[in-house]
Amino acid sequence: MANILIVDDSAFMRLILKDIVRKAGHVAVGEAEDGLKAVQLYLELSPELVIMNIVMPELNGILALQRIKKRDPKAKVIICSATGNQYYVIEAIQSGALDFIIKPFDESRMIHSIKRALQLTI
Numbered sequence: 001m002a003n004i005l006i007v008d009d010s011a012f013m014r015l016i017l018k019d020i021v022r023k024a025g026h027v028a029v030g031e032a033e034d035g036l037k038a039v040q041l042y043l044e045l046s047p048e049l050v051i052m053n054i055v056m057p058e059l060n061g062i063l064a065l066q067r068i069k070k071r072d073p074k075a076k077v078i079i080c081s082a083t084g085n086q087y088y089v090i091e092a093i094q095s096g097a098l099d100f101i102i103k104p105f106d107e108s109r110m111i112h113s114i115k116r117a118l119q120l121t122i
Contacts, residue, residue: 002114014031082102
C-alpha cells in the first residue's frame with residue numbers, strides 16, 4: 001500500500017483518481033488543485049507517488065514537477081492530462097515524469113502505470 005498525492009484543478013477528476021488509487025490498494029494521502037499547493041503538500045507529506053495534471057492555475061504541472069524533482073530527485077510523478085500535445089509529453093518526460101497518460105484514460109491503464117511507477121527504483 002502506497003501513499004499517493006493527487007493533483008488536478010478539477011474536483012471531479014480528483015474524485016475519479018482517488019477511487020482508482022483506492023481500487024489499486026493504495027491511499028490518497030492528499031489532494032491539491034494547483035501546482036503551488038502540490039509542491040507544498042509533497043514536501044509536507046512525502047508521498048511515494050504523485051499523479052498530476054498539467055494545465056492548472058497558479059503553477060502548471062510541468063513547473064510543479066520540476067520544483068518537486070529539484071527538492072527530491074527520487075520523486076515519482078505520473079502526468080495525467082487532457083493536453084496530449086507532443087511538446088508537453090516531451091517536456092514532462094524530460095522533467096522527470098515516469099509516465100504521461102492522456103485523458104480520458106482507461107482505469108486499467110492508470111492502475112498499470114501506478115503499479116509500474118511504484119516498482120521503479122530511481
